[in-house]
Amino acid sequence: MNTSTVLNARSIDQAGRRISLLGNIDDKPAILLVERAAFSTYDNALESLAWSLRSVHNLGVNDIYSWFMACSGQVSADTEVSSDVKINLIWPCTPKHITKYSAQGVRNVTETPQIYRDQVKPYMQKNRDDGRLNWIYDILEGRAEQEDVMHRRVSDEDAAENEGFMLLPDLNWDRKTIASLHCLGLCERRDIWSLRDLCKKHVPWLKHMRQKLLDATTKLYPALEDDQLKLYIHYQPTYYHFHIHVVNVLSDPGSTQAVGKALNLENIIDQLERMKSDDDGMHDVTLTYTIGEASDLWLKVFEPLKRESSKRKRDELTGT
Amino acid sequence: MNTSTVLNARSIDQAGRRISLLGNIDDKPAILLVERAAFSTYDNALESLAWSLRSVHNLGVNDIYSWFMACSGQVSADTEVSSDVKINLIWPCTPKHITKYSAQGVRNVTETPQIYRDQVKPYMQKNRDDGRLNWIYDILEGRAEQEDVMHRRVSDEDAAENEGFMLLPDLNWDRKTIASLHCLGLCERRDIWSLRDLCKKHVPWLKHMRQKLLDATTKLYPALEDDQLKLYIHYQPTYYHFHIHVVNVLSDPGSTQAVGKALNLENIIDQLERMKSDDDGMHDVTLTYTIGEASDLWLKVFEPLKRESSKRKRDELTGT
Numbered sequence: 001m002n003t004s005t006v007l008n009a010r011s012i013d014q015a016g017r018r019i020s021l022l023g024n025i026d027d028k029p030a031i032l033l034v035e036r037a038a039f040s041t042y043d044n045a046l047e048s049l050a051w052s053l054r055s056v057h058n059l060g061v062n063d064i065y066s067w068f069m070a071c072s073g074q075v076s077a078d079t080e081v082s083s084d085v086k087i088n089l090i091w092p093c094t095p096k097h098i099t100k101y102s103a104q105g106v107r108n109v110t111e112t113p114q115i116y117r118d119q120v121k122p123y124m125q126k127n128r129d130d131g132r133l134n135w136i137y138d139i140l141e142g143r144a145e146q147e148d149v150m151h152r153r154v155s156d157e158d159a160a161e162n163e164g165f166m167l168l169p170d171l172n173w174d175r176k177t178i179a180s181l182h183c184l185g186l187c188e189r190r191d192i193w194s195l196r197d198l199c200k201k202h203v204p205w206l207k208h209m210r211q212k213l214l215d216a217t218t219k220l221y222p223a224l225e226d227d228q229l230k231l232y233i234h235y236q237p238t239y240y241h242f243h244i245h246v247v248n249v250l251s252d253p254g255s256t257q258a259v260g261k262a263l264n265l266e267n268i269i270d271q272l273e274r275m276k277s278d279d280d281g282m283h284d285v286t287l288t289y290t291i292g293e294a295s296d297l298w299l300k301v302f303e304p305l306k307r308e309s310s311k312r313k314r315d316e317l318t319g320t
Numbered sequence: 321m322n323t324s325t326v327l328n329a330r331s332i333d334q335a336g337r338r339i340s341l342l343g344n345i346d347d348k349p350a351i352l353l354v355e356r357a358a359f360s361t362y363d364n365a366l367e368s369l370a371w372s373l374r375s376v377h378n379l380g381v382n383d384i385y386s387w388f389m390a391c392s393g394q395v396s397a398d399t400e401v402s403s404d405v406k407i408n409l410i411w412p413c414t415p416k417h418i419t420k421y422s423a424q425g426v427r428n429v430t431e432t433p434q435i436y437r438d439q440v441k442p443y444m445q446k447n448r449d450d451g452r453l454n455w456i457y458d459i460l461e462g463r464a465e466q467e468d469v470m471h472r473r474v475s476d477e478d479a480a481e482n483e484g485f486m487l488l489p490d491l492n493w494d495r496k497t498i499a500s501l502h503c504l505g506l507c508e509r510r511d512i513w514s515l516r517d518l519c520k521k522h523v524p525w526l527k528h529m530r531q532k533l534l535d536a537t538t539k540l541y542p543a544l545e546d547d548q549l550k551l552y553i554h555y556q557p558t559y560y561h562f563h564i565h566v567v568n569v570l571s572d573p574g575s576t577q578a579v580g581k582a583l584n585l586e587n588i589i590d591q592l593e594r595m596k597s598d599d600d601g602m603h604d605v606t607l608t609y610t611i612g613e614a615s616d617l618w619l620k621v622f623e624p625l626k627r628e629s630s631k632r633k634r635d636e637l638t639g640t
Contacts, residue, residue: 017337019359020421021369028412031421034369036356037389037406039339049341049354069357072404084392084404086357092348101340101351106569107547110586227427227626230610232579249426249610253578259552260569262579263587266430266608271591274605285594288586290550290569306547 036084055083064090105293108260109302112286116196119301124193124240136241140166140188150183151216164188165209167216170245172256178221181229181248182256185213192242195235195263199281200272210265213246224248231265232257235289236297260290356404375403384410425613428580429622432606436516439621444513444560456561460486460508470503471536484508485529487536490565492576498541501549501568502576505533512562515555515583519601520592530585533566544568551585552577555609556617580610 018035039049052072059067069083090097111120138144151167169175170182187209192198198206214226232245234256244265247257255261272281291298338355359369372392379387389403410417431440458464471487489495490502507529512518518526534546552565554576564585567577575581592601611618 017356017358019369022413022418022421025411029418030409030411031413031417033408033410033421034359034373034392035406036337036359037404038337039354039356049339053354072354084357086355088353089350090353091345091350093342093351097351098342098349101342101353105548108550108569109547227429228425230428230580249428249580253573253575255573257579258573258577259579259582259584260550260577264579264608266606267583270606270608286586286590288584288590 053085053087056087057083064092066091099294106290107293107298107302108288108290109298110286110288113284115301115305116283116287120297121196123297123301128193128240133239133241136186136239139168140186150220153212153216162187162189162205163208163212165212167213167220167246170256178223179248180251181217181221181224181246182251183217183246185209185216185244185246187242187244190241193240194237194242195233195268195287196282197242198268198272199279199283200275201278202281203269203273206265206269206272209244210269213244217246230257232262233265233268234261235263235287236261236291258290260288373405373407376407377403384412386411419614422614426610427613427618427622428608428610429618430606430608433604435621435625436603436607440617441516443617443621448513448560453559453561456506456559459488460506470540473532473536482507482509482525483528483532485532487533487540487566490576498543499568500571501537501541501544501566502571503537503566505529505536505564505566507562507564510561513560514557514562515553515588515607516602517562518588518592519599519603520595521598522601523589523593526585526589526592529564530589533564537566550577552582553585553588554581555583555607556581556611578610580608 018033021032021034023030023032049072053070054072056068056070059069061067066089068087068089070085070087071083072085135144139146139149145168148168149166150169153163153165165188166186168184168186170184173180173182192202210231213231214229217229218224218226228249230247230249232247233243234245237243245256245262251257268282271285275281291302293299293303338353341352341354343350343352369392373390374392376388376390379389381387386409388407388409390405390407391403392405455464459466459469465488468488469486470489473483473485485508486506488504488506490504493500493502512522530551533551534549537549538544538546548569550567550569552567553563554565557563565576565582571577588602591605595601611622613619613623
């Protein structure tokens, strides 16, 4: 194949692991889609993988974490090759790391307003009481990670309106590739734990936050316009202090943007706006989302509920 | 590194292109995350890619489409290697293929009820009038692709309730890997073009459809339970005949499940249920979503609207 033109060369398709080439075969146009294959999961192949890595070069080290690029497979010594695998090494690792990187089942669950009120909200409360938000307060109050703060709008300017927020890079963003831009807007107010606390009365605040986040991002990255950014909220979120995700519309969506986890901020604003009174809000809707089987919410709330409901159905069938 | 245990070996992380290995280094546990790297996008590297493919073997051919596995990079002849790239060849290809696989900008747009009524609905109408749904009617009426139909529930049984539907494999599903299961529930009724046509009065029908789709899928794949499936709707959809996506909660989310494109079916049902009267519905909400810059909706509806609004703002500023 004679590839005369490269299509989509700056593609971020599947995080750059798929490219499309345009060329000719026998004078007729052809498209060649080349993508990195899945790893073979036969036991032998996996076991030999760590042994077969060649031309390993280090990209960086930070405490127990280090990064490398390498070549998989056997390569003859005299040829020039480019790296085809990226490697993260965690050493020594803890049991927590092992759980995090082990295969985990996932369930789709439905949280009614009642389940939220009786079980999920108390769980959130406990989670907050455990001091799990201290790292956020450290950032908000300037005690930690100040070098990471991309934009800060202090609420003192207009404290009454609770408008303070910070723009931070998401942990998974490399902080330089605009096409995969992923930031977090962390609000200063502490009364909103999650999506569930949003009411109709928060609509002006949400709209204001939305515009300020867009302004801050496009000011930092002038190549981007408002409509090249997408804003969403996680439910369940990783931590119970309200924050908004800001991503480039071109970014590889992955699980952070997946339906069942991410909810479009604008659609939520519209839903709130159409509610009747100021105190109507997301505490009163039914939300369906996915959670890991190893999560506390599955183990302590939804799995017991499922078991109960199966038992009830069985009892009804057997007439007991 | 001595890899004693394989973690997440059946991982579908990033479509199997990332695996986690647990092992030991100097008697301390280590996690090694290996993932296929992005292709190098230097012009030279791309141009040489098509030339450097080795050990190409054909997986199948269908008309102008063919599939292969191959090894990238230079490999010495005497070593056994496993394929590291997957290749699709389209030959000869048409200009339509070229547009489809070219890099395309994306925009986040907001469709108000008025924009829907005045511009998007007429566009849908035209799209339907152009005969673009003929392939669906061919399937529904048994004239085509009958070998692909996984489950059919004919509406004749209870025609009044419009309950007919078909379960089909999504084009991008390999039809065998349960972890990446992706099916489409195609309803027989033709009066619902998209999400926009759903009203409060459709809630019982939607709930019924939802359960029938779950039943059909778990009957075909008994390893799956209801709560291991996720149901969603696209807006904008690819074609204007109402259909529901059914995926394994474990499936690699990618762009098909991304916020800004996919909406959780259960959340939509809840939103409809909370509306006031039977004819209230999704035609009356504001929806924000992402579309390609090459799409007709961007070129003919949203881009002109954006230009107009910029001009208005400019005029206001200059006082003309």
